[in-house]
Structures are given as structure tokens and as C-alpha cells.
Amino acid sequence: MREVAIVGAGMTRFGELWNQSLRDMFVEAAAGALNDAGADRLDTIYVGCMSGGQFVGQEHLGPLMADHLGMNGVAAVHVESACASGGVALRQAFIDVASGMSDLVLAAGIEKMTDGADVTNVLATAADQELEVYHGVTFPGLYAMIARAHMQAYGTTEEDLAWVSVKNHRHGAMNEKAQFPGEVTLEQVMASSMVAEPLRLLHCSPVSDGAAAVLLCPLDQAGQYTDRPVKIVGSGLATSSLALAEREDPAFLDSVQLSAERAYKMAGVGPRDIQLAEVHDCFSIAEICCIEALGFVEKGKGGPAAKDGLTTIGGRIPVNTSGGLKSKGHPVGATGVAQTIEIFRQLRGEAGGRQVENARLGLAQNMGGSGASSVIHIFQGV
Amino acid sequence: MPSPRYTREIPSRYRLEAGRCKGCDKVAYPARRVCPSCRGKEIQMVNLTPKGKVVTSTVIHVPPDDFLMEAPYAMAIVETPEGARLMTQVVDCEPSTVLPGMDVSLEFRLIRKEGKGGILCYGHKAVPVF
Secondary structure, three states, rough: OOOEEEEEEEEEOOEEOOOOOOHHHHHHHHHHHHHHHHHOOOEEEEEEEHHHHHOOOOOOHHHHHHHOOOOOOOEEEEEEEEOHHHHHHHHHHHHHHHHHOOOOEEEEEEEEEEOOOOOOHHHHHHHHOOOHHOOOEEEOHHHHHHHHHHHHHHHOHHHHHHHHHHHHHHHHHHHHHHOOOOOOOOOHHHHOOEEOOOOEEEEEEEOEEEEEEEEEEEEEHHOOOOOOOOEEEEEEEEEOOOOOOHHHOOOOOOHHHHHHHHEEEEEOOOOOOOOEOOOOOOOOHHHHHHHHOOOOOOOOOOOOHHEEEEEEEOOOOOOOOHHHHHHOOOHHHHHHHHHHHHHHHHHHOOOOHHHOOOOOOEEEEEEEOOEEEEEEEEEEEO | OOOHHHHHHHHHHOOOOEEEEOOOEOOOOOOOOOOOOOOOOOEEEOOOOEEEEEEEEEEEEEOOHHHHHHHEEEEEEOOOOOOOEEEEOOOOOHHHOOOOOOEEEEEEEEEOOOOOOOOOOEEEEEOOOO
16 A cells, blocks of 8 residues: 555635535635645546435536546545445545545535535435334434433433533634534533434534545655655545444444544554544534543543533643534535545644644544444544 | 335335334334344234334424424334333323323324325324323
């Protein structure tokens, strides 16, 4: 396998981008990544998108996006793993370059959620239709059940959940790409309207439009494009049952642990070596479960991490310095690539007010459904 | 919901039919061709006992459009005596009282309607046992 580096990145602002279509957003992000690296050609494009088909009635995204980027003829394909589609697109691009099949590959993530589709129903296609959705459960409902199981097993409190949102908005307030860059107080979170008990509105990531793209090449060619490449040193993908009821412990995300084991093994590092991480906080409880499954804290000890400052910038392991899905926004297919861009900027020392000092090793964790798929990458500054 | 899709699910939804693996005794609901626990392929059909215990729960305040009239409603993962787990609504009680550990029975109920002119969709809901 060849060593692989990221040499360029581009993304749109996240938010309700009514003046931009799915293809417009892709081109802005992709052209941004190419410009960033001074590249004018591509061998392959991977487009991560959860559901162009249901959100805007558009499938066959590989050739469509290649064409609009002015890259007609280039190999291009759409990859899907629900909200982990972006992370999976990155993994496919990594495998493509590492294998020697391609030299210059674009990994993009895109989603257009505010064009009028029934967002709750489209997102629910990532859950088990026959066993879960049929009976009236929603995604907030599934994560609410995870939260209640965690509270029952470990004494995690509603205040612990709320602190995750407070912390991520504090980080997101320093991110010019964030959909909701304002800070929120503990009281505001705890008083926000109930969505699915015990989860309130301000425990939930928003509905967003957005696109993100990164450019990958072999490390030994990276000098053509940048003097500050970021190496991908580990990649792990794992699955679990789609239906939450099938999992032995609903308070634990086993796919996250399994994907982490694989990524750590490939990188030859452990959780204690990671200096910052972007994790999939689609709901506040998800961040708590993820930092446990990633090994940043012991199982059952994730609850107080945000409140105690462990996961804040300046803490032992800063988590979601970008603001996370909660504050930055969550255009589902774009999220995994946007997480990668945050780590890329941090490892190059370009994160401005939210810079983690001396960051050399970072991790991005992106998941689909209620944790049925999880994809993790570990990055190293060069 | 197209009728063939609905019809296929009737055995598990109406009669709680599940599959017990002859190799490891794991009960999967609905029955599967391959045992999720040991990959065994010899599966014996069994009917679940229509009762169980709440493993975890929530109260849905913001429902999908088809369930708008019912909100807020309680939902739970219920484990039957066979060890199978089902996602169900919990009804005939104050939703906020549905918590882990609660004993429930599983009753045949209307789950949803397929639009204004479509079929009525049935299945099981949980009811607290006191």
C-alpha cells in the first residue's frame, strides 16, 4: 500500500442555502479543494450523499457532478452509508490512492435537505423500515432510547447531555462556516422544547445544506500540491444491526468501537495518542457514547466529560472543535468530509481561534443510522 | 405501503412468529434465514410469548406525519421471555410512566393507516401490566 496524503480542501458554508442547488454546492466545494492544491485534473471522484434521490429526486450523482466540475469522462461514483456517506467516500478515495489505482482523487460529501422534502421520513430510511419506522419511531426517538439506557446504566443526567450542546456551540461560535455559530446557555438547552424524551431541540443537530471536498494523492507526490500535506494513517469501517432492538447493549455503540480498533491498529496508535477528534454528535448523547467507544474515556464515564472540560479546547482531548454537527450543521452526506477538513486545518495550524496547540494526530468518526455503520480515519500532520 | 410488502410481514406482525436457531437457541424476531448469533441455517419457527419487559423507552413529542394525531406517545424496546426484542408503542397509560423495567403485555392493535383510501396496518403494541 502507498502512503496517502490530503493536499487540498474546500467547503461551502453550512446552513439553509436556498440559492444553491445540490450541484452548485458540490462545485463550490470541489473547485475549492482543487484551487487549494493548485490541481487542474482528477483521476477519480467519490461523491458521498445519503439521499439525493429522496431529498431532491436526483440519483446518478457520479457523472452529474463530474460533468458540472468540467471533468466529463473522469471516473466518478456515488457512495452511500446514510449519515456516514461522506466518511465512506473518503475511505474509498483512500483505498483507491493507496492501492495505486489512482493518483489524484476527490472525496466529496454533499446533501441538500431544505428543498421541501419530508426530512423526518427521508432520514428514517436509514433505520429499519419494517421493525422500527413502521411503529412510529423517529431518529431523535432512537437516540432518546440510547440516552435513557445510558442514564439507567450509568446515572448520566439531562444536564450532562445539555453540556455537550453548550460546549459544541462554544466551539462553533469560532467557525465561520457554521450554521448556528451562536453560543447557548445550559438553561436555554434545558428549557428548549421536548423532541423525544429525554432529548430536547437543542440536543439535536439541525437540518442543513452543504458540501465539502478533499483532494488525495500519494504522499510522495504531495509536494507538487502543497508543502503541508496531512497523512491518512488509519482507516476503519464497521457495521452493526440497523435495528437498535437487535443490539445487546443499547447504551453502547459497538460499530464505533470496532471501527476504532481497526483504525488504531492500522495507524499503530491508541486512544491516548489522539490529540483532537471530530465525532458524530447528531444528538448530544451520541457524542457521549462515541467518546466511550473510541476509548477516550472508560465505558459509562462519558456523561460528565463536556461539563468537566475534558473535551473542550484546552482540555485533555478536545472533541468537535468545529462546533460538531450540533453547531456547524449536519448536511448528512457532507458531514464526514467536513469533519476531515476540520482535522486537516487543525493539523496544519490553520484553525484560527479554535486552534488546538501543537496538534499532530487527529481522528474523525462519522456514523450512519443509530450506529449501524461507523467509519473512522486517523490523520497525522507532516 | 404497497400490499405485497405488507402481506409478507403478516406472520411476524400478526402472530409474533420468530425463528429459533437449532444450533445456539438464539431467537430472532422476525425469523431470519441465517442466525445472527452463530450463522446457523437450521431455524425452527416459534411464536413469541405476548409479554415482556421494557429495556429502554422514550416519549415521542415530534412524530412522523402518519402519527401526528397520537403524539405524545411512548415507545419502547420490549424483551420477551424468549429473549427476542421488539420496538413497540406502549399505550393505555400515561406515556411518561413508561420506564426501563416495566412489565408489559403485547396486544394486537391497529398501528397505522395507509393514507385515506389505503389498507389498515396492524401489529402489536405493548400495554403495562400492574
